Amino acid sequence: MRKLIIAIDGPVGSGKSSVARRVAALLGYAYLDTGAMYRVMALKALRRGIRLDDVAKLEALGDKTSIELATKDGGGQRVLLDGADVTGDIRTPEVAQATSKLAVIPEVRRIMVAQQRRAGHHGGVVMEGRDIGTVVFPDADLKIYLDASVEVRAQRRFGEHQARGEKMTLEQVVDEVRERDERDMKRIVSPLRPAPDSVRVDSTAMEQEEVARLIVMLAREKSEIRTQN
Numbered sequence: 463m464r465k466l467i468i469a470i471d472g473p474v475g476s477g478k479s480s481v482a483r484r485v486a487a488l489l490g491y492a493y494l495d496t497g498a499m500y501r502v503m504a505l506k507a508l509r510r511g512i513r514l515d516d517v518a519k520l521e522a523l524g525d526k527t528s529i530e531l532a533t534k535d536g537g538g539q540r541v542l543l544d545g546a547d548v549t550g551d552i553r554t555p556e557v558a559q560a561t562s563k564l565a566v567i568p569e570v571r572r573i574m575v576a577q578q579r580r581a582g583h584h585g586g587v588v589m590e591g592r593d594i595g596t597v598v599f600p601d602a603d604l605k606i607y608l609d610a611s612v613e614v615r616a617q618r619r620f621g622e623h624q625a626r627g628e629k630m631t632l633e634q635v636v637d638e639v640r641e642r643d644e645r646d647m648k649r650i651v652s653p654l655r656p657a658p659d660s661v662r663v664d665s666t667a668m669e670q671e672e673v674a675r676l677i678v679m680l681a682r683e684k685s686e687i688r689t690q691n
């Protein structure tokens with residue numbers, strides 16, 4: 463079957479990363495977490511003490527930043543910043559909040575989108591983020607908009623914080639999720655929204671495996687149609 467570009471977009475806590483990794487594994491595709499790329503930029507800016515509203519310095523930083531996404535032995539993804547493994551470092555609440563602010567800057571998005579397009583243009587890739595189907599690959603073969611209720615998404619994020627030993631209450635995480643939604647959906651540049659031709663999937667009452675297999679079924683149907691044409 464012809465290998466596709468699969469775009470999975472959705473808000474924070476919708477399960478994009480877990481589902482995208484599973485879909486990639488089931489199809490034998492590469493997995494690209496575009497959100498991790500923005501987190502790397504945010505981490506480097508924080509480490510360098512660069513203000514998140516200093517566009518000129520952020521743009522210069524992005525032009526000199528090397529970001530690599532590599533597969534771990536046995537699965538999973540390693541994130542490298544200028545050759546150093548920062549997989550765990552980019553998953554803190556501080557970096558998450560900084561990422562949401564940095565991601566609205568057009569100059570930063572230009573750099574990231576160019577890297578993402580280079581990584582996925584050959585196909586055989588599952589890319590997830592917030593603007594893959596609308597901006598990065600508007601001609602993607604299959605576009606999914608994955609969503610869930612605020613309460614369920616906050617509960618998932620709360621579990622992630624607990625797993626990393628981070629002391630946050632569920633109420634704080636609910637506020638965090640709502641703030642991220644507000645910022646992502648109302649930003650001027652590449653706001654979070656479903657692509658007009660995307661398949662909308664509500665994962666509120668669905669298990670990760672169920673969602674992944676649904677997307678795989680859609681991908682195989684799409685691939686067969688494209689092959690016949």
